[in-house]
Amino acid sequence: MSAILEMKNINKYFGDFHALKDIDFSVEEGETVAIIGPSGSGKSTLLRCINCLTRISSGSISLNGTTFVDTPSGGEAKYIPDKALKQVISETGMVFQHFNLFPHMTVLDNVTYAPIKVKKVPKDKAVARAEELLNLVGMLDHKDQYPQMISGGQKQRVAIARGLAMDPTIMLFDEPTSALDPEITGEVLSVMKNLAEQRVTMIVVTHEMGFAREVADRVVFMNQGELTESGTSEQIFTNPQSKRLQDFLSSMIRA
Amino acid sequence: MSYIAEILPPLLQGAVVSVELFIITLVLALPLGLPFAFGEMSRFRPVRWICKIFVFVFRGTPLMLQLFFFYFFFPLVLNIDIPAFPAAILTFVLNYAAYFAEIYRGGILSIDQGQYEAAHSLGLSRAQTTFGIIVPQAMRVVLPPVSNEAITLVKDTALASVISMSEMMRVSEGIVNRDYNLTAYVVAAAIYLLFTFLLTLVLNHIEARFSTYTRREN
Numbered sequence: 280m281s282a283i284l285e286m287k288n289i290n291k292y293f294g295d296f297h298a299l300k301d302i303d304f305s306v307e308e309g310e311t312v313a314i315i316g317p318s319g320s321g322k323s324t325l326l327r328c329i330n331c332l333t334r335i336s337s338g339s340i341s342l343n344g345t346t347f348v349d350t351p352s353g354g355e356a357k358y359i360p361d362k363a364l365k366q367v368i369s370e371t372g373m374v375f376q377h378f379n380l381f382p383h384m385t386v387l388d389n390v391t392y393a394p395i396k397v398k399k400v401p402k403d404k405a406v407a408r409a410e411e412l413l414n415l416v417g418m419l420d421h422k423d424q425y426p427q428m429i430s431g432g433q434k435q436r437v438a439i440a441r442g443l444a445m446d447p448t449i450m451l452f453d454e455p456t457s458a459l460d461p462e463i464t465g466e467v468l469s470v471m472k473n474l475a476e477q478r479v480t481m482i483v484v485t486h487e488m489g490f491a492r493e494v495a496d497r498v499v500f501m502n503q504g505e506l507t508e509s510g511t512s513e514q515i516f517t518n519p520q521s522k523r524l525q526d527f528l529s530s531m532i533r534a
Numbered sequence: 535m536s537y538i539a540e541i542l543p544p545l546l547q548g549a550v551v552s553v554e555l556f557i558i559t560l561v562l563a564l565p566l567g568l569p570f571a572f573g574e575m576s577r578f579r580p581v582r583w584i585c586k587i588f589v590f591v592f593r594g595t596p597l598m599l600q601l602f603f604f605y606f607f608f609p610l611v612l613n614i615d616i617p618a619f620p621a622a623i624l625t626f627v628l629n630y631a632a633y634f635a636e637i638y639r640g641g642i643l644s645i646d647q648g649q650y651e652a653a654h655s656l657g658l659s660r661a662q663t664t665f666g667i668i669v670p671q672a673m674r675v676v677l678p679p680v681s682n683e684a685i686t687l688v689k690d691t692a693l694a695s696v697i698s699m700s701e702m703m704r705v706s707e708g709i710v711n712r713d714y715n716l717t718a719y720v721v722a723a724a725i726y727l728l729f730t731f732l733l734t735l736v737l738n739h740i741e742a743r744f745s746t747y748t749r750r751e752n
Contacts, residue, residue: 330655369657379652383670393656394665445656 282341283308283448283480284329288350291324291504299325299335300504306449309478313491313512316501317336317527322484325501326451330371330481331364342367343448355476365497369397372442376454380426380435380441386413387422390441400446405444414471417461432463436470450474452483456465488531492516500524537718540702541709548705548726552691554700555619559626559687564680566633572664574639585635592632598693600625605697618699626694630687637679641672674744681737688730702726 284306291299296469299321306312314322327333328340331347335356339349343475347367348358380389390409392471394400400408416436421429426437430475435455442450446483452471468490475481475494485491491512500508502523508515519525573585592600605621616624645668653663696705702722709718 314579363660365657368655371655373652373653373655376727377646379646379648381649381652381667381671382593392666393658396662397657397659441656448634451655459585 281308282306283343285339285341286325286328287339289325289328289340291321291328291333291338292336298504299328300477302506304499304506306480306482308480310496311475311479311481311483313495313498314482314484315486315488315491315498315515315518315527316507320501321444321504322501323453326453326482326484329449329451330368330373331358332373340341343370345396360392360457365502369393370448370506371451372447372449373451374435374438374442374454374455376457378426378438378458380434382426382437385423385425386418386429386437389426389437394444409440409444412443415443415473416440417466431459432466435459435467439467439470439474443474447455449480449482452481452485453527454484454486456485459505460517486531488516488528500527502527537699537715537717537719541713541721541745542706544704544709545718545721545725546701548700549729551619551699551701552688552694552703553627555622555691555699555731556687558623559691560684562627563630563634566631567638570631570635571638571642574635575642576659582604588722589635590626592629593636597629597690598696600629601693601697614617618694618697620666621697622694622699626687626690630683633683634680637644637676638672640679641676642668644675645671645677677737677741677744681734681741686734688726688733692726 282305284304286302286304288295289299289302289304290297302321302325303427304325314325316322318423324333328335331343335348335465337354337356339356340345341347345359345363345367347364348356350356359367365392381392385393387409389404390412391402391405395402396407410419410422414424415451416442417441418429418433418436421433421437429437439450439455455471456467459467464487467471468487471481471483471490483490483495493512495512498510498512498520499506499518500515508521508524515524519528552604570588573581574589576582576585576665588667601622603623605616607620609616649667649671650663653667658666681685692703694701698704702725705723706718710716
């Protein structure tokens with residue numbers, strides 16, 4: 280096992296607000312990592328730094344052996360040129376809280392668009408792969424429908440297929456079930472659990488403690504921009520060390 | 535009735551000129567609005583300002599005055615001859631492009647930030663994001679206001695009469711003055727109405743086609 284993602288000394292400022300404070304974080308190949316923590320603790324920001332939706336202020340990030348951003352001592356974070364950066368970004372797949380499917384495309388086109396346009400995969404191959412993935416997430420029957428015609432849980436499953444279609448080395452999930460009705464979060468979580476069992480490398484920002492506990496190999500707790508505690512789900516949930524994590528877990532259980 | 539039959543042929547000839555003016559303006563102004571819309575949102579300040587000033591000037595002055603400018607003033611200063619029809623086309627195209635630019639800009643700004651983020655995380659280029667993801671969605675948003683402008687344009691073509699272009703309005707004016715009879719205006723009004731009616735049918739059809747993906751099936 281080797282680190283597929285390595286983040287070192289990550290700092291992020293939004294104006295004066297120090298959103299990420301000296302974070303070191305790495306993920307091994309095939310690992311499922313859950314990031315938990317209260318709202319505004321920097322979980323999503325950290326995730327978004329991995330595919331450059333948010334640019335870090337200082338630190339370094341390597342993905343699959345390519346260091347795409349680094350910081351000379353005392354300087355500001357310096358990214359590699361845009362074209363090479365695009366290449367790195369396309370090695371990540373992201374699933375958003377609000378799905379962000381392309382509403383003007385059918386389910387199938389949503390999944391095939393990027394492989395055809397970015398990776399120049401021949402159309403028939405892209406379609407075959409997309410159908411395979413839609414089948415995996417249980418959405419093959421809906422491939423000709425538009426996103427507006429399907430439910431939130433179904434949209435999120437399509438979004439997962441869309442992310443996987445680029446054959447990413449890592450899948451990023453940004454609160455994938457937070458916008459869903461409680462009774463349909465299960466269908467999305469079971470797809471994600473299935474991926475974890477297939478050793479897809481995943482980072483999941485989530486409020487679903489059950490999922491983090493059951494599926495994640497490792498759980499990371501963030502609080503006020505700091506990575507406060509990290510460990511196996513067993514350690515985090517049954518033997519939390521810091522006071523903040525203990526408070527957070529008890530508040531989650533009460534809720 | 536025989537009077538109407540007598541004035542109808544010249545009026546229809548004028549109507550053909552009006553329709554030509556309408557179609558050419560639309561065909562040129564619709565695409566021209568897009569670069570101005572993007573220009574207004576450009577990262578480069580000079581580009582942004584040029585486009586903003588263009589829109590400001592053409593939306594901020596009367597269309598009739600712009601017609602005078604391109605037909606009388608412009609040729610005088612540059613010492614060239616611009617016939618009425620090209621002058622009218624030039625004026626209408628620039629004027630409508632300014633309005634379309636603002637409509638497009640609104641349409642583009644209405645697209646959710648999440649669409650850009652999804653495109654970014656899939657590795658799509660700027661151009662792929664713009665023309666594959668954003669513009670097709672913005673098109674649906676801008677269709678109603680663009681339709682509205684198109685209807686307005688039908689009636690605005692009448693303004694070309696002020697630079698002695700023999701479109702329908704000027705023809706009917708000539709007939710009214712010649713015969714001391716207002717019937718020509720009534721007939722012209724009926725033809726304008728017929729034209730906007732047909733145009734509305736076409737636009738509704740286009741709108742219905744573009745909205746297919748938002749229609750729920752249940």
